[in-house]
Structures are given as C-alpha cells and as structure tokens.
Amino acid sequence: MKITIIGTGYVGLVTGACLAEIGNDVFCLDVDPRKIKILNDGGVPIHEPGLKEIIARNREAGRLQFSTDVAASVAHGDIQFIAVGTPPDEDGSADLQYVLAAAKNIGAHMQGFKVIVDKSTVPVGTAAHVADVVNAALAERKLDHGFSVVSNPEFLKEGAAVDDFMRPDRIVLGCDEDEAGERAQALMRRLYAPFNRNHERTRYMDVRSAEFTKYAANAMLATRISFMNEMANLADRVGADIEAVRRGIGSDPRIGYSFLYAGTGYGGSCFPKDVQALIRTAADNGHDLKILNAVEAVNDAQKSVLVDKITKFYGENLRGKVFAVWGLAFKPNTDDMRAAPSRPLIAALLKRGATIRAYDPVSQEEARRVFAMDLKGEEDALGRLQFVDTQYEASADAHALIVVTEWKEFKSPDFGKLYRQLTSSAIFDGRNLYEPEALAAAGFHYEAIGRPF
Numbered sequence: 001m002k003i004t005i006i007g008t009g010y011v012g013l014v015t016g017a018c019l020a021e022i023g024n025d026v027f028c029l030d031v032d033p034r035k036i037k038i039l040n041d042g043g044v045p046i047h048e049p050g051l052k053e054i055i056a057r058n059r060e061a062g063r064l065q066f067s068t069d070v071a072a073s074v075a076h077g078d079i080q081f082i083a084v085g086t087p088p089d090e091d092g093s094a095d096l097q098y099v100l101a102a103a104k105n106i107g108a109h110m111q112g113f114k115v116i117v118d119k120s121t122v123p124v125g126t127a128a129h130v131a132d133v134v135n136a137a138l139a140e141r142k143l144d145h146g147f148s149v150v151s152n153p154e155f156l157k158e159g160a161a162v163d164d165f166m167r168p169d170r171i172v173l174g175c176d177e178d179e180a181g182e183r184a185q186a187l188m189r190r191l192y193a194p195f196n197r198n199h200e201r202t203r204y205m206d207v208r209s210a211e212f213t214k215y216a217a218n219a220m221l222a223t224r225i226s227f228m229n230e231m232a233n234l235a236d237r238v239g240a241d242i243e244a245v246r247r248g249i250g251s252d253p254r255i256g257y258s259f260l261y262a263g264t265g266y267g268g269s270c271f272p273k274d275v276q277a278l279i280r281t282a283a284d285n286g287h288d289l290k291i292l293n294a295v296e297a298v299n300d301a302q303k304s305v306l307v308d309k310i311t312k313f314y315g316e317n318l319r320g321k322v323f324a325v326w327g328l329a330f331k332p333n334t335d336d337m338r339a340a341p342s343r344p345l346i347a348a349l350l351k352r353g354a355t356i357r358a359y360d361p362v363s364q365e366e367a368r369r370v371f372a373m374d375l376k377g378e379e380d381a382l383g384r385l386q387f388v389d390t391q392y393e394a395s396a397d398a399h400a401l402i403v404v405t406e407w408k409e410f411k412s413p414d415f416g417k418l419y420r421q422l423t424s425s426a427i428f429d430g431r432n433l434y435e436p437e438a439l440a441a442a443g444f445h446y447e448a449i450g451r452p453f
C-alpha cells in the first residue's frame with residue numbers, strides 16, 4: 001500500500017520503517033531538512049535499537065524514501081499518517097500547531113480520497129479539528145475530495161520501539177461510522193492485517209474514545225510510577241525495602257510486575273506532557289482530576305529525592321565536591337533527553353557548587369546540547385559540568401557516584417575499582433541497581449530509593 005508519514009521523529013520514523021519492512025511503499029516527510037539529509041545520507045537521526053538496519057534494507061529495496069517535498073508527500077500516500085510532535089503549551093494543553101499545519105498541507109495538495117491518520121497523541125476532539133482544517137483548505141481550492149480522519153494512537157516505548165511496533169499489544173483504531181469512515185476503516189484493516197494474523201489485536205472504536213484511550217493508558221502508567229515512588233519514600237522512613245515490596249505485590253496477577261520500579265521520577269517526552277494535557281482537558285471541561293494532579297506533584301517532588309539524600313550526607317554547600325553521574329538519557333537504549341530526570345538533578349547539584357563528571361553511552365552529544373540550553377547564562381555552573389567517554393573516567397577521584405539511568409553496563413560494575421576511585425566511597429543509586437547489604441559489606445555508603453541500609 002502507498003503510505004505517507006508526516007514527521008520523521010521517534011514515532012514517524014519507526015512507523016515508516018516498520019510499515020516499509022512488511023512490504024508497503026512508504027514516503028516519509030519532515031520539515032527539518034537536517035533530519036532528511038541525515039536519512040538520505042544513510043544515517044539515522046535518533047538512537048533506536050534495530051532501526052538503522054530496517055531503514056537501510058528498505059531504502060535499498062526502494063520501499064522507503066525521505067523528503068521535505070510536501071506536494072510529493074501528499075500525492076504519494078492513500079493513507080497519510082500525521083506523526084508530528086504535540087509538545088505542551090504554556091498552560092499544559094497539547095500544542096496542536098504542528099498537527100494542524102500538517103492537516104492544512106494535506107488539504108492544500110490532495111487530489112483524491114485520503115485517509116488521514118492521527119498517530120500523534122492528541123486530545124479528544126482533535127480529529128474533528130483536523131477535518132475542519134482540511135475542509136477549509138479544500139474549500140479554498142473549490143474542491144470537495146473525500147477524506148476521513150482516523151485516530152490511531154501509538155503505544156511504542158522508546159528504546160524498544162521497533163519491537164513494540166512489530167509486536168503490538170493492541171492497535172487502537174477510531175473511525176467514523178459514515179461512508180468515508182467505513183472506507184477508511186477498510187483500508188486501515190488491510191494495512192494492519194499482517195499484525196493481526198495470529199490473533200486480532202485491533203480494537204475498533206469511535207474516534208473520541210480512541211483519542212482518549214491513549215491519554216488514559218499513559219496516565220495509568222504514570223500513576224503506577226508515582227504510587228511506587230510514594231511507597232518507596234515511605235519505605236525509606238519506616239525501614240522497609242521497596243524492592244521486596246515490589247516483588248511481593250507484583251506477584252498478584254491483578255497488579256503485575258511491570259511499571260512498579262521506584263526511581264528518580266518519570267521523564268521523557270510523553271508521560272509528563274500527557275499527564276499535564278489530560279489535567280488541562282479535564283479543567284477545560286469543569287472537572288478536577290485529583291488523582292493526576294497528585295501523580296504530577298509526586299513526580300515533581302521525586303526529582304529532588306536524590307539531591308536531598310546527597311545534601312543530607314554532604315551538607316548544602318557542595319563546592320569542591322565532585323560527583324560522577326552515570327546515565328543522562330531519560331531511560332536506557334535511547335538518546336532522548338526530553339524531561340530527563342538527570343537535568344534537574346545535575347542543575348540542582350551545580351547550583352550548590354558541585355562539579356559533575358557525566359557519562360552516558362549514547363546521549364552524550366544530545367546532553368551537551370540540552371545542558372548548554374538549560375544553563376544558559378550560568379557559565380560558572382556550565383564550566384563545572386564535564387562529559388567524559390567512559391563510566392570509570394567519570395568516577396575516577398570523584399567523591400561519590402550517582403546512578404541516574406539504568407543502562408545495562410552499569411548493572412554489574414567493578415566495585416573494587418569504584419571503591420578505590422571514590423574518595424567518600426559513596427554511591428547514590430536512583431535506579432535501585434545494587435544490593436544494599438552487599439555494598440555495605442564492601443564498605444560503601446550506599447543510598448538508593450526506598451531501600452534503607
């Protein structure tokens with residue numbers, strides 16, 4: 001089938017590459033010429049395991065192309081996926097300007113029936129808004145080509161995006177019940193047939209419920225994380241081990257093991273913004289989402305838990321103290337630094353005078369960029385932030401090690417070497433990677449999240 005993907009970010013690029021991989025003819029559009037150049041030069045602008053190989057294979061086979069040519073992109077696909085960003089606006093609501101710009105382009109160039117798919121995470125009612133924009137653009141051209149707007153939110157996780165897309169838990173598809181909607185549903189059914197072969201994964205529903213499903217899913221996951229972070233903070237106070245508690249409650253199939261890890265607070269480009277956007281939607285509809293307000297407040301507070309532990313140990317003034325930071329990305333296997341917990345943590349330590357030596361296996365370059373932005377005008381603080389090439393270069397002669405992202409290579413470090421390197425023999429672990437008793441026995445001062453030692 002002929003598919004256009006508008007926006008070649010984490011979602012668009014993965015969607016385009018994976019749909020080409022199963023045999024479709026895919027045209028990926030982006031307004032950012034830098035990204036398109038990287039892709040056309042054989043590179044990949046983001047770090048996502050397995051993606052590079054799929055892109056190379058499908059470009060070679062002639063099933064995947066990248067361009068900034070809007071008219072050509074609209075002409076190409078019978079199905080037009082909108083996969084552009086929906087960042088938070090000043091009031092927390094989803095900023096729809098990129099989605100609506102993409103819709104306008106479709107209306108301005110379409111020559112026949114199109115299925116327009118909202119793949120971006122968008123508030124309830126956006127499909128109708130997109131339809132209005134397309135209709136207005138068509139009216140300007142005095143045309144009335146048919147189209148239907150479908151809601152098909154994406155549930156992939158960064159770092160596992162290719163696998164998640166290829167083996168989805170579910171495909172949510174919201175279609176209108178009119179004739180155009182039925183035509184759109186038939187096309188989407190055909191597109192996703194390969195994913196439904198073993199068993200039907202598609203959940204068909206109305207458009208508004210599909211839009212809502214995406215926010216409800218992310219809100220539920222964010223709630224679990226904030227809940228566990230609250231339990232961990234209480235565990236710290238009452239002398240219980242949150243890791244034992246996690247295993248204890250996870251064994252109940254009604255609860256399950258996943259998304260029960262206490263840590264430095266959820267980050268990334270989605271949970272923080274989607275929780276905020278849902279709170280905003282509720283407020284706009286005269287409803288106070290009490291649970292989600294608490295989820296957000298707990299998450300905000302969680303970002304300073306490690307800083308509190310560090311200042312309790314060293315005092316408020318950290319001038320002269322050197323901290324090794326392992327992990328900068330908001331989670332492992334990605335270079336994404338959007339809303340990464342490392343950002344407020346490092347900023348808070350720098351503010352108290354500390355020197356930071358940071359290492360991340362892939363997000364180093366992106367980290368340099370975002371910290372230069374975060375610390376603009378604070379040259380002294382920026383000067384005390386160094387990026388190094390290996391984890392042990394970071395810890396060499398540091399006072400303490402701070403673990404922020406649970407990359408595999410941090411899971412079983414050379415503790416003997418760390419003990420020799422760290423002048424205060426202290427480890428502050430924001431991901432509960434190590435065993436408190438073993439570390440205490442090895443002579444470390446070890447503090448984790450909800451694991452009193």
Ligand code: NAD
Pocket residue numbers: 006007008009010011012029030031032035083084085086098101102119120121122154155156157158269270
């Ligand atoms: P992103 O910022 O990585 O990519 C968006 C891309 O769209 C950028 O490359 C940008 O240049 C491009 N763009 C903007 N306006 C355009 C236009 N008019 N025409 C063509 N290209 C345009 O964003 P992302 O992380 O891929 O997220 C996209 C959407 O998917 C968001 O709504 C997000 O909430 C949702 N989502 C993201 C993830 C994730 O893991 N990142 C998962 C599920 C859903």
Ligand code: UGA
Pocket residue numbers: 121154155156157158159218221225258259260261262263264265266267268269270271330331
């Ligand atoms: C999340 C969802 O998991 C995806 O289903 C969804 O499609 C996506 O948001 C989205 O809408 O963009 P992602 O942000 O890539 O995916 O990563 P997650 O693995 O969900 O992690 C999000 C944050 O929660 C990370 O900071 C992670 O460290 C944190 N987290 C996760 C915890 O603190 N504890 C956990 O148990 C799990």
